[in-house]
Amino acid sequence: MENVADSDLMDALSRISDVADRNSTIEFLKDVASRYALNTIAYFGVGVSGQNEIDPYLAVTYSPEWVAHYKNRQYVDVDPVVRLGFRRMLPLDWDEFGNPTGRLKTFFGEAGEFGIGLRGLTVPVHGRCGDRALFSVTSDLSARDWASAKLLYMRDFQVLATHIHDRVLGIEGHASEPAVLSPRELECLQWIAEGKTAWECAVILGLSQHTVRCYLESARHKLHATSNTHAVSIAHRAGLLFDPL
Amino acid sequence: MIFAVESADQDKYPELFDEMFRMRAEVFSGRLGWDVKVENGREIDRFDAEDPLYLLSLDERSGQLRGAVRLLPTTGPNMLRDVFSVLMPGGTVESPLIWESSRFAVNPQIFEARDRAEANHMVNRTTVELLCGMVEVAQRAGIEHIVSVFDARMARIFRSIDCRFEQVGTPVRIGKVMIYAGLFDTGADMRSRLGAAGDFRSSVLADGAIAPASATALVANVE
Numbered sequence: 349m350e351n352v353a354d355s356d357l358m359d360a361l362s363r364i365s366d367v368a369d370r371n372s373t374i375e376f377l378k379d380v381a382s383r384y385a386l387n388t389i390a391y392f393g394v395g396v397s398g399q400n401e402i403d404p405y406l407a408v409t410y411s412p413e414w415v416a417h418y419k420n421r422q423y424v425d426v427d428p429v430v431r432l433g434f435r436r437m438l439p440l441d442w443d444e445f446g447n448p449t450g451r452l453k454t455f456f457g458e459a460g461e462f463g464i465g466l467r468g469l470t471v472p473v474h475g476r477c478g479d480r481a482l483f484s485v486t487s488d489l490s491a492r493d494w495a496s497a498k499l500l501y502m503r504d505f506q507v508l509a510t511h512i513h514d515r516v517l518g519i520e521g522h523a524s525e526p527a528v529l530s531p532r533e534l535e536c537l538q539w540i541a542e543g544k545t546a547w548e549c550a551v552i553l554g555l556s557q558h559t560v561r562c563y564l565e566s567a568r569h570k571l572h573a574t575s576n577t578h579a580v581s582i583a584h585r586a587g588l589l590f591d592p593l
Numbered sequence: 594m595i596f597a598v599e600s601a602d603q604d605k606y607p608e609l610f611d612e613m614f615r616m617r618a619e620v621f622s623g624r625l626g627w628d629v630k631v632e633n634g635r636e637i638d639r640f641d642a643e644d645p646l647y648l649l650s651l652d653e654r655s656g657q658l659r660g661a662v663r664l665l666p667t668t669g670p671n672m673l674r675d676v677f678s679v680l681m682p683g684g685t686v687e688s689p690l691i692w693e694s695s696r697f698a699v700n701p702q703i704f705e706a707r708d709r710a711e712a713n714h715m716v717n718r719t720t721v722e723l724l725c726g727m728v729e730v731a732q733r734a735g736i737e738h739i740v741s742v743f744d745a746r747m748a749r750i751f752r753s754i755d756c757r758f759e760q761v762g763t764p765v766r767i768g769k770v771m772i773y774a775g776l777f778d779t780g781a782d783m784r785s786r787l788g789a790a791g792d793f794r795s796s797v798l799a800d801g802a803i804a805p806a807s808a809t810a811l812v813a814n815v816e
Contacts, residue, residue, distance in 0.1 A: 435600055435601035436599055436644070437599060437644060437645065437664065437666065438597065438646060438730070439733075439735075474643070474644070474665075475668060476668070476669060502733070503690060505735065506689040509689065510668060510688075510689040528683075528684040529683075530683035530685070532683070533683075533686075556757075558776070559776055561738075562686060562738040562740075562776055562778075563686065565738070566687055566691065569689065570684075
């Protein structure tokens with residue numbers, strides 16, 4: 349039922365339901381980091397709190413020493429990821445910063461000493477209500493391996509970033525609206541529930557496979573589901589699907 | 594050549610962006626008669642404040658703006674959900690792997706100072722180049738689908754250049770025109786079909802770089 353390439357992501361997402369507070373968010377990020385052989389992962393959300401719009405939400409796998417050092421040195425004023433990331437739409441590869449000089453050079457140099465990888469990538473998240481987030485991963489891969497890893501995992505990072513963000517919105521008491529699935533999304537899920545593949549759904553519904561995948565992707569996102577199977581089960585419990593034929 | 598420019602970088606190219614907003618006014622209000630708000634000859638809407646990504650097609654030699662398109666994530670505010678929801682009454686598509694494109698425009702100045710056949714060729718070529726740019730930039734970001742709202746005229750153009758799309762939702766007549774929502778995939782097949790249609794075999798993105806240091810400087814480098 350699922351794409352083979354999805355299995356890494358499904359394994360990584362299988363523990364997202366454990367995320368209930370900051371500590372479990374960090375545990376989840378550590379698990380994802382080890383699955384993808386990353387040095388570190390950081391989640392930085394703004395506008396995520398239902399009560400206080402100013403408070404940023406931070407969950408990082410960095411060492412407490414680096415976090416303390418970062419605060420002491422007020423590196424938030426220097427950190428180019430924080431300065432540039434929130435208004436970005438494209439993922440930000442830290443190579444874009446080129447060869448930093450001055451305080452920025454010191455910043456990256458010290459970050460390396462504290463275990464942050466040589467290479468970094470930040471995926472921005474745009475939410476519905478002005479909420480934004482940055483999902484940053486770092487790695488010590490060679491330039492060549494990093495280029496191919498990025499290509500391979502960019503999609504996973506996009507999905508992971510959004511899942512964590514949605515989870516954090518929940519933790520912070522953002523009322524989540526009930527999922528509204530379109531008739532087409534429901535039709536696709538209904539056939540998946542009947543054990544059909546995406547290809548079979550496409551034939552039955554007279555759509556292209558790409559369109560069926562798009563509807564399923566959208567349905568998974570709206571239901572906060574980690575897989576098609578998960579989406580079917582959530583939709584079923586919510587009474588969105590017909591009983592099996 | 595296509596330049597992908599983040600909203601935060603538009604201050605670096607004030608003239609280029611000013612030209613784009615004026616071109617949009619001329620195209621959408623002037624030529625197409627859409628009900629868009631034009632102020633001081635520039636068409637700017639609230640989605641331009643949501644930090645979209647712009648793709649600009651620039652002439653390699655003169656640096657002239659040939660066309661532009663705007664991309665927004667479907668997880669945030671977007672036109673299909675917030676303006677054209679009538680097209681998908683059952684709910685729009687939404688996912689971190691789906692972007693929305695809007696304000697797809699080819700510069701009418703292309704029509705001037707050219708004979709009709711050459712102008713048509715340039716319009717088609719710019720259209721295909723922008724579409725190639727959309728597919729390439731989506732691929733780099735891990736995006737698999739692009740949803741878009743367009744009119745019957747654009748639908749005909751897409752068909753004529755083998756840019757396959759699947760209509761989603763129900764077409765609606767708004768003012769003088771029929772408006773459609775369509776889904777495009779951003780896979781390798783799509784890119785090679787478009788490449789064949791417009792003779793764009795290699796990447797159309799400037800320098801392979803996502804954020805140009807300076808559009809004029811980069812165009813100068815190309816020469």
